[in-house]
Amino acid sequence: MNYKKVQAGFFLSLFGLVVILSVAVFLPYIYSIIFAFILAVVFHPVYKLLLRLSFFQRFRGLASFLIVLLILFIILLPLITIGLVLIKEASSLYSSLVQDEFSYKLLEKIEISINTLMPQFASYDLTANFDSLAKDTLNFVIKNLGLIFSNVLSIVFGFFMTLFAMYYILKDSPKIKNQLILLSPLSDKYDKRITAKLMLAVNSVIKGTLLVALIQGVLAGLGFWIFGVPNPVLLGAITVIAALIPAVGTASIMIPTIVYIFATGHFLPAIGLTVWAFLLVGMIDNILRPKLIEKDIKIHPLLIFISALGGLAIFGAPGFIIGPLIMALLYAMIDIYKEEFQNYLRNSR
Missing domain, CATH: 1.20.1440 (de novo design (two linked rop proteins))
Structure with missing residues (x-):
């Protein structure tokens, strides 16, 4: 038996097993890693501008950290603000649609027009179904508040994981690129x-x-x-x-x-x-x-x-x-x- 073939086969088998285990370890955070690469590509021109300064050429990590702060300022803070406003406006919209008399009158006019143009839908009560839909939507949100809150926390954690990964991708981008080129056949x-x-x-x-x-x-x-x-x-x-x-x-x-x-x-x-x-x-x-x-x-x-x-x-x-x-x-x-x-x-x- 050729010892070198056995050695090569054992190494490839072990290497394949380690790769599979590594993929399993990184899989829960694969989306964060993908988005980190996307953000790194999008903000790379800004990063290169910073590196033109001799100070940041010596401290690439600081330049990468400033990009992370920039993303927090232009993405996270607006998202939080808009999210809070959206929740408030969605609640206000629900109240106005359910309680506003004009909304029901408008629905009644639409229902009359539909019944006139398409008599086959005359038995469909648009107003009643709208009211039922609004109540069902509210009940669904109330029953799933825990799940919604859990998903929000998961999204926030994923976002910070993305920023954490992006910091190192930007900082070590030349090394990462060279290693990928080196490993590629x-x-x-x-x-x-x-x-x-x-x-x-x-x-x-x-x-x-x-x-x-x-x-x-x-x-x-x-x-x-x-x-x-x-x-x-x-x-x-x-x-x-x-x-x-x-x-x-x-x-x-x-x-x-x-x-x-x-x-x-x-x-x-x-x-x-x-x-x-x-x-x-x-x-x-x-x-x-x-x-x-x-x-x-x-x-x-x-x-x-x-x-x-x-x-x-x-x-x-x-x-x-x-x-x-x-x-x-x-x-x-x-x-x-x-x-x-x-x-x-x-x-x-």
Whole structure:
């Protein structure tokens, strides 16, 4: 028996076992690690700006720590503030929908119109079903307060784990990159190109899709507040989600809101919000998105939407971001494939 073969087989078996155990250890925090890499890529340009100063070149850890503080300031604090306002506005909205007489009158008018246009739905009591739905929703929230609180704590812990991991990823980014290239069986040329394309894809998806949707939601919420629409923060948050859906977009929130304002007799605010929605909320997508999305990687909005839904189905809530990033990685790999094998593809025809 060849001793070297036995030794190699034993080592590979042991190595495989250790890899499996290591994956099992890191698996509970895999989302935090993924988001840490995403944030590190997004904020890497800011980190490089800090490193231009000779002081931070000697203290890379301090530069990384300042980026963590920056993220806390621009992400965590606004999220906490908006979350508290959302809870307050959602409670206020529930009270107004259940108790407000106008809401029931509006529902009755809608019900009459539906019964007139579609008699087959005449037996459906829209008002009663709305009241039942509102009460069931409130009961569900009350019964699951413990679970909701537990999930909130889990999200907060995961966020701080992400920041902790991101600190070391930024601080040791050259070492991490060199080690990955060293361990990869591909040539260094391929590794560097894949890394560059992936970073480009991450920035394109985050800036070109999520950032644009966030800006549209903020502008929509600001417009709701200026023109006196109730619960502007809640509606703005819903607008962010709507902005991510192709062919639906912000219009699915803006138009019903404008119609509601008209129905309540506030004609001037409705006209003002219409102009605001068209000039700011709607046009910002056409102005910003082409500038934020890199020319080298362009993903169709429908594919982003489908990949987000697929990500949600497979990975849960984090999949809303992970799904589009996987699609972006696929685009990057296809792009490299076309560049590297274009001569072969042409000659094979």
